[in-house]
Amino acid sequence: MAGTDPALGRAMPADSGSIAVRLFPWYTRNGRHHLPWRHTDDDYALWLAEIMLQQTRVETALDYYRRFLEKFPAWKNLASASLDEVLALWSGLGYYARARNAHMASKLVITDWNGLFPDTLESAMLLPGVGRSTAAAVLASAYGQSQAILDANARRVLFRVHGLQGNPRAPAQEKTLWRLAEQETPNPAHDYNQAIQDLGALVCLSRRPKCTVCPLMGICRGSQGTAGKIFPQVSSGPEKQRRPKRYGIFLLVMDGKGKVFLERRPEQGVWGGLWCLPMIYEEAILPTPEDLAERADLIAQRFGAVLGAGEILSFRQHVFSHFILEFAILPAFLPAELQVSDHLSHGRLWALGEARDLGLPSPIRRILEGL
Ligand code: SF4
Structure with missing residues (x-):
C-alpha cells in the first residue's frame, strides 16, 4: 500500500490499510485542523483533550479546554490543585467523575510516572478514567506509537465500512471491531486516528451519513442505501x-x-x-x-x-x-x-x-x- 496520494503528492504511510489510503486526501482538505489539540505533542494537553471529549461535544469542550490549560498548564499544576478548584473549572461540563478521575490521574502521573503519561497501553490504562481508546489516542499522538483507537466515531465508520450486523456493543462485536481497527491503522497512527474521527463527526453521521461525499463510498459495505440502518440510530429527539x-x-x-x-x-x-x-x-x-x-x-x-x-x-x-x-x-x-x-x-x-x-x-x- 506504499505510495503517494496523487491529489496532494502526500507520502502515504508504508502499511496503510484500505481505509487510510482513501481517507488521507479527504482529511488533508477537510479535517478539523483548527482544533488546538491537533497542534501539540504534549502528553498532558493531549490526555486532557481526550478526557474532555469522552462525553462532550467538541464545540462545548473547546472553551473548557482552553481555560483548563490556562489555569493548569501541566500535570504538576493539576496535581497540586484542590479538588474544589478542579470541579469549579469543570462546572457545567457534566460527567463530574471525569474531573475527579483526572485530578487523581494527575497525582499518579507525578508520583508514579515521573511527570509523564505512561508509555505503554497497559500502564496508561491503570490511570483512573483512561480506557483503551483514550490511552491509545494519547500514545499515538504524544509518542508516535502505532495505536488503534475505537471511539464512537471510529467505531461507527468501521462498523459500516465492513458491513457488520447486530449489536456493536456486544462483547464478540467489540473484539471484531478492535481487530479491524488494528488492521486498518497505519504506522504512524496519529493522522489516521484524527482522520477517522473527523470522518465520523463530519460525514459518517449517526443518523444521516453523507455517503455521496464520503471518500470511503467505493469500499463501504454500508453505503448501499442502508448505512443509516445498519448502525443503531442515536437520536436526540425521541x-x-x-x-x-x-x-x-x-x-x-x-x-x-x-x-x-x-x-x-x-x-x-x-x-x-x-x-x-x-x-x-x-x-x-x-x-x-x-x-x-x-x-x-x-x-x-x-x-x-x-x-x-x-x-x-x-x-x-x-x-x-x-x-x-x-x-x-x-x-x-x-x-x-x-x-x-x-x-x-x-x-x-x-x-x-x-x-x-x-x-x-x-x-x-x-x-x-x-x-
Ligand atoms: S460511505 Fe456512508 S456509511 Fe460508508 S463510511 Fe462513508 S458515510 Fe459512512
Whole structure:
C-alpha cells in the first residue's frame, strides 16, 4: 500500500490499510485542523483533550479546554490543585467523575510516572478514567506509537465500512471491531486516528451519513442505501422523550448576612463531589403539600432550628443523559443561632462571592447568580 496520494503528492504511510489510503486526501482538505489539540505533542494537553471529549461535544469542550490549560498548564499544576478548584473549572461540563478521575490521574502521573503519561497501553490504562481508546489516542499522538483507537466515531465508520450486523456493543462485536481497527491503522497512527474521527463527526453521521461525499463510498459495505440502518440510530429527539422524569425540590437556605447553605454531593451519583443546595425531595412523582410539610419538619430537625420557609418557586428543567429533572426551589430563612453540628458537617454557609467560585451544578450556579 506504499505510495503517494496523487491529489496532494502526500507520502502515504508504508502499511496503510484500505481505509487510510482513501481517507488521507479527504482529511488533508477537510479535517478539523483548527482544533488546538491537533497542534501539540504534549502528553498532558493531549490526555486532557481526550478526557474532555469522552462525553462532550467538541464545540462545548473547546472553551473548557482552553481555560483548563490556562489555569493548569501541566500535570504538576493539576496535581497540586484542590479538588474544589478542579470541579469549579469543570462546572457545567457534566460527567463530574471525569474531573475527579483526572485530578487523581494527575497525582499518579507525578508520583508514579515521573511527570509523564505512561508509555505503554497497559500502564496508561491503570490511570483512573483512561480506557483503551483514550490511552491509545494519547500514545499515538504524544509518542508516535502505532495505536488503534475505537471511539464512537471510529467505531461507527468501521462498523459500516465492513458491513457488520447486530449489536456493536456486544462483547464478540467489540473484539471484531478492535481487530479491524488494528488492521486498518497505519504506522504512524496519529493522522489516521484524527482522520477517522473527523470522518465520523463530519460525514459518517449517526443518523444521516453523507455517503455521496464520503471518500470511503467505493469500499463501504454500508453505503448501499442502508448505512443509516445498519448502525443503531442515536437520536436526540425521541431519546429525550423516552427519558424518565424525576421531580426535585432544592432548599435555598440563607442567613441574615446573605450567606447561602451548600452541601457537598456524595462522590457517587449525579453531580458527584459538587457543592449543591440541599435536595429535600427527589421522586418520580410531584410532591404533594403533605410531602412538603413532612420535609419541612425534617429540615427543621436537620438544621436544629425552625426555618421560615417561603413559597415554592416554579419548576425548571435540567436534562441529564438518562433522566430529566424537574426541580423547584424552596426558599428558607435561617435564624442566626445555627450551630454547625455533626449532621451538617458536609455542608456550610458560604458568602455568595465565595460560592460562585466553587464547583457547582450549572442549574444551581444559575440560581446563585440570580440572587
Ligand atoms: S460511505 Fe456512508 S456509511 Fe460508508 S463510511 Fe462513508 S458515510 Fe459512512
